[in-house]
């Protein structure tokens with residue numbers, strides 16, 4: 001395996017992708033009209049257990065569109081986790097509203113529901129729980145807080161296709177949700193996203209705003225009554241998406257099996273913790289994140305990333321907290337205060353190769369390399 005490069009996440013396209021894309025090409029339906037768009041929207045909405053899916057060109061704009069549909073605007077505040085991917089916070093900034101950060105909980109790495117209430121002000125309009133790396137947020141307390149303060153819930157479900165909270169799919173747990181179909185996601189369209197919701201009015205608003213505010217029905221007279229966006233997805237992308245949804249259960253099971261194998265092979269290495277699966281959750285393990293305890297493992301996260309790279313194993317560091325982002329402080333976010341859990345996660349977390357097509361022998365190889373690094377590091381510092 002020594003000369004091999006193992007990417008952190010490769011897409012798996014083993015269903016009808018080619019057939020559907022060729023069909024779209026051969027019939028000339030390559031833009032944002034064509035049968036694969038409604039078929040993909042319907043199939044994915046059904047998969048999530050919701051009424052509506054609105055396909056868009058990436059997950060970031062899906063979040064923005066969801067916020068626009070909820071009428072989030074300048075002067076408002078939206079609660080977001082401090083430990084997330086930057087797109088969650090940027091989408092809030094695009095509306096002119098201010099993201100307000102809440103620290104993560106140490107076990108699941110998701111937003112800590114017990115720290116939300118202290119961040120609510122009279123300007124707060126919504127909460128954006130982000131289901132991190134495949135594990136759903138603990139939604140019941142979040143829903144309780146939202147109803148107490150009359151706040152909307154936008155799930156950032158970019159990383160959790162198929163994950164469940166008490167048997168209900170992520171994407172169906174708030175007012176509206178956004179998914180990403182970037183190439184590393186459990187279902188991909190290359191670039192792509194979708195807003196899902198049970199609310200007819202919000203769905204119509206998303207369809208309206210995603211298409212430059214062309215009227216949803218009646219004649220096109222080129223009269224535009226609001227400022228809209230071109231967030232449309234192409235039929236070519238939707239063709240890939242439909243094929244992916246057809247096999248989504250298989251991809252989810254692959255991700256879960258990969259995690260089981262990592263757990264088996266990493267079991268005896270000291271100082272490594274994987275993301276858990278709470279008893280109320282189905283974790284889809286979008287990524288196999290590990291927390292490295294430098295004092296038990298013998299080496300810190302940054303050095304480990306370098307050593308793994310030398311062995312051809314690609315990894316990624318965990319997100320950097322939102323409170324550390326210059327871009328967000330420039331847009332008026334309050335970046336003061338301590339976020340000790342997200343700081344700990346950022347400083348000590350990385351994720352291992354996790355693509356749905358990863359073979360057992362590759363996971364075994366990665367684990368053996370980790371073992372060897374651990375053995376040598378412990379020896380060199382006498383632990």
Ligand SMILES: Cc1ncc(COP(=O)(O)O)c(C=O)c1O
Nearest residue numbers: 058059060085087158180181182
């Ligand atoms: C939590 C989260 N939100 C939003 C996004 C943005 O999705 P996209 O890259 O499709 O714009 C991502 C992408 O990785 C993500 O991880």
